[in-house]
Amino acid sequence: xxKDIIIVGGGQAAAQAxxxxxxxxxxxxxxxxxxxPHAPYQRPPLSKKFLAKxxxxxxxxxxxxxxxxxxxxxxxxxxRITEIDRKGKRVLTADGxxxxxxxxxxxxxxxxxxxxxxxxxxxxxxYLRNIADVEAIxxxxxxxxxxxxxxxxxxGLEVAAVAKKHGMDVTVLExxxxxxxRVVDPIVSHFYERVHREEGVKIETGVTxxxxxxxxxxxxxxxxxxxxxxxxxxxxGIGIIPNTELAVECGLDVQNGIVVDENCRTSDPDxxxxxxxxxxxxxxYGHRLRLESVHNAIEQGKTAAAAMVGEEKPYNQVPWFWxxxxxxxxxxxxxxxxxxxxxxxxxxxxxxxxxxxxLKDDTVIAVDAVNRAPEFMMxxxxxxxxxxxxxxxxxxxxxxVKEIAQG
Amino acid sequence: MAKITYVEHxxxxxxxDVANGLTVMEGAxxxxxxxxxxxxxxxxxxxxxxxxxxxxxxxxxxxxxxxxETMLDFAEASNEDSRLSCQLPVTDELDGLRITMPESQH
Numbered sequence: 001x002x003k004d005i006i007i008v009g010g011g012q013a014a015a016q017a018x019x020x021x022x023x024x025x026x027x028x029x030x031x032x033x034x035x036x037p038h039a040p041y042q043r044p045p046l047s048k049k050f051l052a053k054x055x056x057x058x059x060x061x062x063x064x065x066x067x068x069x070x071x072x073x074x075x076x077x078x079x080r081i082t083e084i085d086r087k088g089k090r091v092l093t094a095d096g097x098x099x100x101x102x103x104x105x106x107x108x109x110x111x112x113x114x115x116x117x118x119x120x121x122x123x124x125x126x127y128l129r130n131i132a133d134v135e136a137i138x139x140x141x142x143x144x145x146x147x148x149x150x151x152x153x154x155x156g157l158e159v160a161a162v163a164k165k166h167g168m169d170v171t172v173l174e175x176x177x178x179x180x181x182r183v184v185d186p187i188v189s190h191f192y193e194r195v196h197r198e199e200g201v202k203i204e205t206g207v208t209x210x211x212x213x214x215x216x217x218x219x220x221x222x223x224x225x226x227x228x229x230x231x232x233x234x235x236x237g238i239g240i241i242p243n244t245e246l247a248v249e250c251g252l253d254v255q256n257g258i259v260v261d262e263n264c265r266t267s268d269p270d271x272x273x274x275x276x277x278x279x280x281x282x283x284x285y286g287h288r289l290r291l292e293s294v295h296n297a298i299e300q301g302k303t304a305a306a307a308m309v310g311e312e313k314p315y316n317q318v319p320w321f322w323x324x325x326x327x328x329x330x331x332x333x334x335x336x337x338x339x340x341x342x343x344x345x346x347x348x349x350x351x352x353x354x355x356x357x358x359l360k361d362d363t364v365i366a367v368d369a370v371n372r373a374p375e376f377m378m379x380x381x382x383x384x385x386x387x388x389x390x391x392x393x394x395x396x397x398x399x400x401v402k403e404i405a406q407g
Numbered sequence: 408m409a410k411i412t413y414v415e416h417x418x419x420x421x422x423x424d425v426a427n428g429l430t431v432m433e434g435a436x437x438x439x440x441x442x443x444x445x446x447x448x449x450x451x452x453x454x455x456x457x458x459x460x461x462x463x464x465x466x467x468x469x470x471x472x473x474x475x476e477t478m479l480d481f482a483e484a485s486n487e488d489s490r491l492s493c494q495l496p497v498t499d500e501l502d503g504l505r506i507t508m509p510e511s512q513h
Contacts, residue, residue, distance in 0.1 A: 019439050022439075023439075023441060042448040044447065044448060044450070045448065045450075048450070049450075059429075059433070059449075060448075062436070062437075063436075063437060063439070064437055067437070067439060071439075294446065294447070294448070295446045295453075298444070298446060320446075320453070322447060322450065322452040322453070324450060324452075329450075329451075329452060329474070331452055373473075373474055373477040373478045373481070374477050374480065374481055376478075377454060377477070377478055377480075377481030377482065378481055401481075402481075
């Protein structure tokens with residue numbers, strides 16, 4: 001009986017788990033299968049500095065090739081796993097090779113949600129998820145080019161900001177009545193709409209896409225209400241879908257993500273999962289979460305590695321996220337779903353620096369901080385300990401951030 | 408290129424060569440040195456790459472910008488020698504640098 005650990009997936013959770021397995025003292029064989037041709041790299045910069053060509057692949061790559069050889073980790077980049085045989089305890093690659101495992105980690109991540117309207121297969125329509133996507137998008141970067149972004153979420157707005165800085169003519173189409181509607185309060189949405197407009201980006205909300213116009217290459221986006229938005233190229237950012245097919249097909253419990261416990265164990269005691277693909281319990285919020293974040297990928301990678309070698313480092317984290325657009329750094333602590341009151345500190349209507357505290361009754365459950373590092377840092381602790389806050393003290397800027405929770 | 412020594416909270420030392428153009432944080436991550444988390448990968452967004460820099464080396468580094476300064480002000484275990492290592496580009500001048508790391512970045 002071998003001790004082999006196999007990791008399916010080549011993203012940040014996979015790389016972290018491999019590193020943590022060796023750090024935990026595991027000396028048996030480790031194999032990683034990733035379907036991209038690259039070793040694991042950071043995804044967050046893809047819609048930020050990497051898209052803007054401010055940094056190259058050497059800066060987004062997580063580990064040099066020597067990390068894998070020095071740590072005796074067998075890598076299979078560009079190799080897709082197509083089946084998990086739980087009875088035989090082995091995985092099968094697309095070309096029919098079989099590899100045995102003692103323990104298996106699914107770090108399969110997520111993929112983009114595709115837009116399925118007439119014309120969607122034309123050239124010049126892109127998604128943004130991996131290096132190849134970015135390179136294709138960059139090939140259209142030239143001053144004056146017309147870019148239509150479909151979807152006003154993080155990805156869409158970050159792409160819009162970078163493209164604008166490169167002198168392009170940018171329009172963002174958002175189906176909801178406001179941008180980032182899924183994750184922030186209207187105060188924050190309206191702030192970002194204002195800033196993008198001030199920077200020269202056209203933001204159109206309440207616009208759904210009925211189809212794409214063009215011969216073989218897209219020339220316009222059709223809203224279906226008689227309005228066409230001319231485009232030299234299009235970037236679609238309308239969300240992601242967890243990659244759970246392998247888990248479903250081998251009979252693991254999957255409900256909006258691969259169901260794991262606080263140690264990243266699935267319904268099979270020898271199979272673990274980490275990162276975007278999991279539905280996991282969160283002790284701070286008291287319910288299950290599926291998160292799309294690098295912090296989650298890293299922390300679950302650590303937890304899963306520990307569990308695979310028989311240690312327990314249960315995952316219990318306050319989620320956090322960030323977004324860079326123009327000179328704005330948005331840092332989000334926690335999840336605001338279910339909030340009863342949003343309290344503003346600062347002036348989102350005129351300035352470019354403020355924070356929104358989300359309270360559920362009197363307890364702070366999340367904070368959005370725009371160019372407000374003190375509020376962000378402080379709220380990491382406040383959300384973790386479920387602090388009760390007085391809205392009047394939050395809004396009063398004469399009270400120092402460190403003293404908000406007092407009084 | 409600079410030879411940098413990273414000292415863990417428990418005293419374990421790691422000395423590695425880090426290429427110019429990378430940051431002190433990236434030198435740790437690429438060499439799998441424990442003690443620096445760097446969740447955000449260097450965007451100055453998370454304050455999980457905090458290190459302590461001896462006074463004599465501080466002058467050879469760029470001054471703190473507002474973002475770094477305020478993040479450090481609120482980071483647990485930070486003191487006047489603290490820097491966010493993602494904000495420290497490696498140059499020949501840093502050859503021989505020795506930094507220490509906190510017990511935890513969270």
